[in-house]
Amino acid sequence: MIIQHREKLASPSMLQSNFEGLGYICSEAIATAVYLACQLQKPILIEGPPGVGKTELAKKTAEYLSSPLIRMQCYEGLDEAKALYEWKYGKQLLYTQVLKDQLGDVMRGARGLDESVQRLHQFGDIFYSEQFLERRPLLQALQAEEGAVLLIDEIDKADQEFEAFLLELLSDYQVSIPEIGTVKARSKPIVMLTSNNTRELGDALKRRCLHLYIPFPEPELEERIIASQVPDVEADLRRQLVAFVSELREMSLKKLPAVSETIDWARALMLLNVKELDAAWLQDTLNLLLKFQEDIELVQPEIKRLLNKQG
Amino acid sequence: MQKAMSTFIVALRQAGLPISQAETLDALRAAQITGISDRQQLKTSLALTLSKSLPHQEILEEMFDQYFVEPDSARLTDEPDEPDESPADAPADLPQGDGASSEPPPEAAAFSPESNLAKQLMSGDGDGIAVAMVAAAQDLNLSDINVFTQKNLFSFRIMQQLGDEALLADINRMANTPVGPKQRLQEKREQLREQVRDFVEQQFLVHAKNKGLKLRESFLQGVKLSNVEFHDYARMSELVRKAARKLASQHSRRKKVSKRGMLDVRKTLAANAAFDGVQFHTRWKATKVDRPKIIALCDVSGSVSRVARFLLLFLYSLQDVLPKVRSFAFASNTLEVSELFEQKTVAEAVAEILQIMGNMSSNYGSSLEDFQAQALRQIDNKTTVIMLGDARNNNADGRGDIWQQVYRQSRRVLWLNPENERSWNTGDSIMSSYTPYCSQVEPCQTLDDLNRILSRLLKYS
Numbered sequence: 001m002i003i004q005h006r007e008k009l010a011s012p013s014m015l016q017s018n019f020e021g022l023g024y025i026c027s028e029a030i031a032t033a034v035y036l037a038c039q040l041q042k043p044i045l046i047e048g049p050p051g052v053g054k055t056e057l058a059k060k061t062a063e064y065l066s067s068p069l070i071r072m073q074c075y076e077g078l079d080e081a082k083a084l085y086e087w088k089y090g091k092q093l094l095y096t097q098v099l100k101d102q103l104g105d106v107m108r109g110a111r112g113l114d115e116s117v118q119r120l121h122q123f124g125d126i127f128y129s130e131q132f133l134e135r136r137p138l139l140q141a142l143q144a145e146e147g148a149v150l151l152i153d154e155i156d157k158a159d160q161e162f163e164a165f166l167l168e169l170l171s172d173y174q175v176s177i178p179e180i181g182t183v184k185a186r187s188k189p190i191v192m193l194t195s196n197n198t199r200e201l202g203d204a205l206k207r208r209c210l211h212l213y214i215p216f217p218e219p220e221l222e223e224r225i226i227a228s229q230v231p232d233v234e235a236d237l238r239r240q241l242v243a244f245v246s247e248l249r250e251m252s253l254k255k256l257p258a259v260s261e262t263i264d265w266a267r268a269l270m271l272l273n274v275k276e277l278d279a280a281w282l283q284d285t286l287n288l289l290l291k292f293q294e295d296i297e298l299v300q301p302e303i304k305r306l307l308n309k310q311g
Numbered sequence: 312m313q314k315a316m317s318t319f320i321v322a323l324r325q326a327g328l329p330i331s332q333a334e335t336l337d338a339l340r341a342a343q344i345t346g347i348s349d350r351q352q353l354k355t356s357l358a359l360t361l362s363k364s365l366p367h368q369e370i371l372e373e374m375f376d377q378y379f380v381e382p383d384s385a386r387l388t389d390e391p392d393e394p395d396e397s398p399a400d401a402p403a404d405l406p407q408g409d410g411a412s413s414e415p416p417p418e419a420a421a422f423s424p425e426s427n428l429a430k431q432l433m434s435g436d437g438d439g440i441a442v443a444m445v446a447a448a449q450d451l452n453l454s455d456i457n458v459f460t461q462k463n464l465f466s467f468r469i470m471q472q473l474g475d476e477a478l479l480a481d482i483n484r485m486a487n488t489p490v491g492p493k494q495r496l497q498e499k500r501e502q503l504r505e506q507v508r509d510f511v512e513q514q515f516l517v518h519a520k521n522k523g524l525k526l527r528e529s530f531l532q533g534v535k536l537s538n539v540e541f542h543d544y545a546r547m548s549e550l551v552r553k554a555a556r557k558l559a560s561q562h563s564r565r566k567k568v569s570k571r572g573m574l575d576v577r578k579t580l581a582a583n584a585a586f587d588g589v590q591f592h593t594r595w596k597a598t599k600v601d602r603p604k605i606i607a608l609c610d611v612s613g614s615v616s617r618v619a620r621f622l623l624l625f626l627y628s629l630q631d632v633l634p635k636v637r638s639f640a641f642a643s644n645t646l647e648v649s650e651l652f653e654q655k656t657v658a659e660a661v662a663e664i665l666q667i668m669g670n671m672s673s674n675y676g677s678s679l680e681d682f683q684a685q686a687l688r689q690i691d692n693k694t695t696v697i698m699l700g701d702a703r704n705n706n707a708d709g710r711g712d713i714w715q716q717v718y719r720q721s722r723r724v725l726w727l728n729p730e731n732e733r734s735w736n737t738g739d740s741i742m743s744s745y746t747p748y749c750s751q752v753e754p755c756q757t758l759d760d761l762n763r764i765l766s767r768l769l770k771y772s
Binding site: 032093 | 329331333334337340341344345351352355356358359360362363364365368576577580584
């Protein structure tokens, strides 16, 4: 993967500026992480509060390297049949039927059981072969000719057993299929795992990955993000927006507003033709930022104070 | 470079980061790839490869700033119009600009000092001195520094290594030259000593501070719970919580194959391939999460008051990390505290329980009656019951029959006694009336005991 893209992966700062061209404003740490992941050929484990652009990073990396993005959403009960491969049972059954019809031809003239069995062996066994293999995301990523970006989303939602199953893939870029053998990556994919920290991940998994924590962006960075996502917002309003949101993040809310919420809010304010942030507009649009009624009730009496603070 | 990295990693390990060899290699490779010229980038690379969680990342960044000191060359180069020489990024870095670019000040030209150090000082070669200082520190094994009293010794030795003696000789020889340069050189020597002291101080902070902490923690693990000093409470709580988290992560998600659930098509087909594809044997898929169900009872009466705090702490942490724990505290009667634990922080919850019931005299009989009414019905053959108490009953009826019933209904009963085994059944202790109805009875006097016993418990439940 890295060999084909050497010129695109020359340095972290280059990555940073090119991501910017794609509309993904990132900090230096993020760019360094992607750079190192490609150079060291190690997976990145991305953590951080929801909505700071963890999944987006994988998407943009794929877009930048113009390689396919293979995404696997994890959930409780996910197993290898859904993640790695499955046999095409229907076709396998049909195959056995076909085989049965042909059995007469194959066995014609055979004398004794031994010879029959021998002929059967010569017939070639394709019951468990690549032809009947249904490829799931992990296998697809390994077999992609041109390399791929594999996004394993919300790994913390999967079971611990699945995590253990991933270890071989993450360290050696290969998986074992009992019926076929070991499948090695044709071109090592770039692997990104995201986690929302609903449970502690195992040490073995963490050891195999680079660890990137994406925090809420600094106000300055967030302003740039808004500027790139919602270019119509004027600079003053943008500053107000970002300052207000970062004030909210200081409060003890159930769910803190993330970057994606700020963007949504900015878009909404644009649609409503708001030129300046005031208490009335805030009252009306607060539900775009806060997703829990309790949070809204907590913030509403504070709106005036928060606005004055900025002034 | 390698040596600087490895001592840095040793320091990180002492600060509690679990860093394996594989990660060390990764870090070295990352440093090679990104290069060491950009300080911020080196820091990011190390954080990416060495730290695996946010708290660890913060520790690492703080240590990085302390360890890879930006050499304070500005202090020793007092020429304002000198071209912007970027200070070396890591002390172990090779000298970048040898200071050769800067012209020696005019006074120095009049008098030529003999010692190397004096020349460096006069020419304002801050980087060169900083590098020499770090090299000296490595020769002297500064990373072995243990206690703060060693700081002066190390400072002195580093000065010696840098060539302080020759410098002094130079200064003395300058007695007959004009006053200006001599004073200047002396001032510079003072500045240098100051810098060396700062450097040693920082290294001490990096290396020794955590060493002491480690020592203290390993000591606390083995100390009797009843003997823990008040000022160690905070650290002890942290240890207890760590232990509980570890136990839970090891054991909380054990799975067991059961016979209910969905048809496993794959296995069924494989199993019936021999029968011409006719579905003869069925294979079932379902796996069932089998989490241990725990009911814990904790004595908080006067007789165990010194230990009660830790037992409660442990209970709290256990409930925090395991999904199905019901906790009860009792002295003369029993109170379910599961909800309290859920709603309040650990300090508040423990304080509240101790305030309600602490220092009351214990009555196991009436407490068990309460327990019978509140929880006995919920005890089934999957439940593990843990009792933390000393069985000192103030000569009342112990109601061993209730405990017998608990024992019969539950999967296991575990009694942890904070007293030494020899003092069981002495005085008003009625341990012997409960012992027959326990799967296991253990003295539990230290945090180590608690860990060992509960880890065994969780393994089998």
